[in-house]
Amino acid sequence: MIQNKPKLRFNPSYGIVREFNDHTYKLMAFKYPFDTMPELRETRKKGEANDRKLSNNISRTRSMIYDLVASNPWQHFVTLTIDGEKYNRENLRAYEKDLQTMIKNYNAYNKTEIKFLFIPELHADKKSYHMHGLMSGLPDKCLTPFTSDMYLPERILKKLDEGKRVFEWKQYRTRFGFCELEEVQNPDAVSGYMTKYITEDLASTVQDLNAHSYFCSRGLKRSKIVCRGTLISIPEMDFENDYVGIKKFENKDEARKFFIEKEDETCSYLSIFQNGLTANV
Numbered sequence: 001m002i003q004n005k006p007k008l009r010f011n012p013s014y015g016i017v018r019e020f021n022d023h024t025y026k027l028m029a030f031k032y033p034f035d036t037m038p039e040l041r042e043t044r045k046k047g048e049a050n051d052r053k054l055s056n057n058i059s060r061t062r063s064m065i066y067d068l069v070a071s072n073p074w075q076h077f078v079t080l081t082i083d084g085e086k087y088n089r090e091n092l093r094a095y096e097k098d099l100q101t102m103i104k105n106y107n108a109y110n111k112t113e114i115k116f117l118f119i120p121e122l123h124a125d126k127k128s129y130h131m132h133g134l135m136s137g138l139p140d141k142c143l144t145p146f147t148s149d150m151y152l153p154e155r156i157l158k159k160l161d162e163g164k165r166v167f168e169w170k171q172y173r174t175r176f177g178f179c180e181l182e183e184v185q186n187p188d189a190v191s192g193y194m195t196k197y198i199t200e201d202l203a204s205t206v207q208d209l210n211a212h213s214y215f216c217s218r219g220l221k222r223s224k225i226v227c228r229g230t231l232i233s234i235p236e237m238d239f240e241n242d243y244v245g246i247k248k249f250e251n252k253d254e255a256r257k258f259f260i261e262k263e264d265e266t267c268s269y270l271s272i273f274q275n276g277l278t279a280n281v
Contacts, residue, residue: 013230013231013234014029014230014231015028015229015231015234015258015259016028016225016228017225017226017227017228017249017252017256018223019223019224019226020071020223021071023188023250023251024248024250025226025249025251025252025255026223026246026248026249027247027255027258029234029246029247030243030244031245061213062195065117065195066191066192066194067223068216068222069117069134070188070223071221071222071223072115072117072220072221073187074115074117074135074136074190075136075137075138075184076134076135076136076167076181076182076183076184077132077134077181077182077184078118078132078133078134078169078179078181078182079130079131079132079180080118080130080176080179081176081177082095082128082129082176083178086176086177087175087176087177089128090129092129095129095176096120096215099118099131099176100215102172102175106171112138113137114135114136114137115135115136115137115216115219115220116134116135116136116216117133117134117194117214117215117216117217118131118132118214118215118216119131119132119133119197119213119214120213121197132194133194134190135181142169142170143167143168143169143181144168145165145168146160146166165182165183166180166181167180168181227252229260230259230260231259231260232258232260233258
């Protein structure tokens with residue numbers, strides 16, 4: 001249960017319900033605006049403040065990725081590598097731009113609607129990159145299925161032996177290098193899986209490069225608020241921090257039963273949380 005702190009200025013029992021898809025809802029019960037209450041702030045050194053800022057950036061990025069993944073239908077989980085003989089493996093900003101341009105041009109020429117969400121990952125050398133991500137709308141003619149008689153990495157051969165379907169994306173292979181696409185088996189699990197790629201190491205690196213921790217196609221759906229107001233009671237939460245408690249439900253009505261019937265709009269700090277603190281659970 002959420003434990004109330006002393007000297008609260010606002011209603012600690014105000015909540016909202018966000019709908020991500022037809023079977024994923026999150027009840028968020030807000031506590032208080034920690035950053036707006038000077039008497040509750042801790043005095044921190046400059047380095048500690050920077051660490052906290054980085055941690056908050058990571059949390060916001062993970063939340064946004066969870067939102068985008070859970071709110072949209074995806075067909076393939078993808079891993080994209082870069083062949084050093086075809087492209088500069090260290091120029092992340094140029095790679096992101098050229099990859100997006102390739103997809104945009106393909107969509108325009110073929111009248112397709114390929115959607116994507118990509119997250120860069122550093123190699124062990126701390127200089128070069130590859131990508132993990134999700135895609136939908138790739139035409140079958142773009143994909144070449146891998147078979148067990150091909151010369152392939154052991155991890156792919158193992159997947160094929162397990163009966164999974166794994167593909168190569170021909171346009172990408174020609175332009176950038178080796179890639180693999182696997183059909184999404186569990187859409188609910190992939191939401192949490194994708195957020196694990198947002199690490200402190202990656203966040204620090206892309207910040208230094210003025211690049212992006214993730215990039216995605218336009219027009220992706222996002223979660224929406226379907227209920228808000230004062231809570232009658234607060235359930236046992238799946239996730240909790242200084243700001244908010246979060247509980248997941250598969251049914252909107254199950255989440256709504258914790259609210260009083262009449263909406264309460266007295267919680268003046270609600271806007272602080274609506275778009276930022278949708279933590280991952």
